[in-house]
Amino acid sequence: MSATPRQRFIEGSKAVSPILLGAIPFGLVIGVSVAATPINNWVGWATSIIVFAGAAQVAVIELIGTEALAAVAIATPLIINLRHAMYSAAMAPYFGKLSRTDRLWLPYLLTDQAFVISASRYEPDSDPTTVKWFYLGTAITLWIPWQIATIVGILVGAEIPSEWSLDFAIALVFLGLLAPAVHSRPSAVAAIVGGVVAVLSLDLPNGTGIIVASLAGVAAGTIADWRLSR
Amino acid sequence: MSPWLIVILVGIGTYLTRLSFIGILGDREIPTYVERPLRLVAPAVLAAIAVPALVARQGEVFVSVDNLRLLAGIVAMAVAWKSRSIGWTIGVGMVSLWILDWLL
Numbered sequence: 001m002s003a004t005p006r007q008r009f010i011e012g013s014k015a016v017s018p019i020l021l022g023a024i025p026f027g028l029v030i031g032v033s034v035a036a037t038p039i040n041n042w043v044g045w046a047t048s049i050i051v052f053a054g055a056a057q058v059a060v061i062e063l064i065g066t067e068a069l070a071a072v073a074i075a076t077p078l079i080i081n082l083r084h085a086m087y088s089a090a091m092a093p094y095f096g097k098l099s100r101t102d103r104l105w106l107p108y109l110l111t112d113q114a115f116v117i118s119a120s121r122y123e124p125d126s127d128p129t130t131v132k133w134f135y136l137g138t139a140i141t142l143w144i145p146w147q148i149a150t151i152v153g154i155l156v157g158a159e160i161p162s163e164w165s166l167d168f169a170i171a172l173v174f175l176g177l178l179a180p181a182v183h184s185r186p187s188a189v190a191a192i193v194g195g196v197v198a199v200l201s202l203d204l205p206n207g208t209g210i211i212v213a214s215l216a217g218v219a220a221g222t223i224a225d226w227r228l229s230r
Numbered sequence: 231m232s233p234w235l236i237v238i239l240v241g242i243g244t245y246l247t248r249l250s251f252i253g254i255l256g257d258r259e260i261p262t263y264v265e266r267p268l269r270l271v272a273p274a275v276l277a278a279i280a281v282p283a284l285v286a287r288q289g290e291v292f293v294s295v296d297n298l299r300l301l302a303g304i305v306a307m308a309v310a311w312k313s314r315s316i317g318w319t320i321g322v323g324m325v326s327l328w329i330l331d332w333l334l
Contacts, residue, residue, distance in 0.1 A: 086260065
């Protein structure tokens, strides 16, 4: 006997709800960072609909606000979002059971949280109803509060005077994401080299230093990875 | 380039990354030599954005006890490390900056 779409949706929604405690404040901060930077509020809010990936949104908001080179403002968030390719690969065997239309639109909602929760629920013999509706339960339960939190953040942020230094929250977002990303010696090398090279390349124009530093960090971390694994 | 166009291009790129294996490459494994560097992208980029935001001001290196953002950032980093929670990191980091600003 298999469960109905509704049951699976609710199950996914319940499984993801503890994570909202982290996602809602993050969405609020994204709204606040839109208000704290010169970016147009509509463009800033649209990142939640069009991009729907927190760290990348903060990066594009910050880079548009500081008038970085367009290529940098596009490349940096896309580099941050490369990790989604790993999630896509992990989900592909399950999503392969779904219709072509589902395979085209469901990935739009693929976030860190929806991935983690769904991937831990799926089993090799999960039926298509479970694959689709459990995932939708997690993804939509994240999507709706995310949109609302961003709007609330923009509205509240606009009322807060600049002496409160709310733009500092942008740096704090990246610090908060960095700590869990450093979980091995190669990842520590990547972070240290990325950070140091970014400071050394402050003189490079319009934010290009971020790209140089990221590539240097990944290269150094990869070398460390080779050395440690042989 | 218009901010709208930048955001739309980032959106398309992000969507294609999410779609990659599900919709295009299908049910195949990522080769190890791609996957391992891919795992290092997050720490490298996040540090490349966060560190200059703390140790520089208006494009100049500013390492000093007068750099309140650096001091608050160090507190936040400790909290991030211990709690692994974005909410706590942002909360404690902002409050630290306000307290330092008020004291000094």
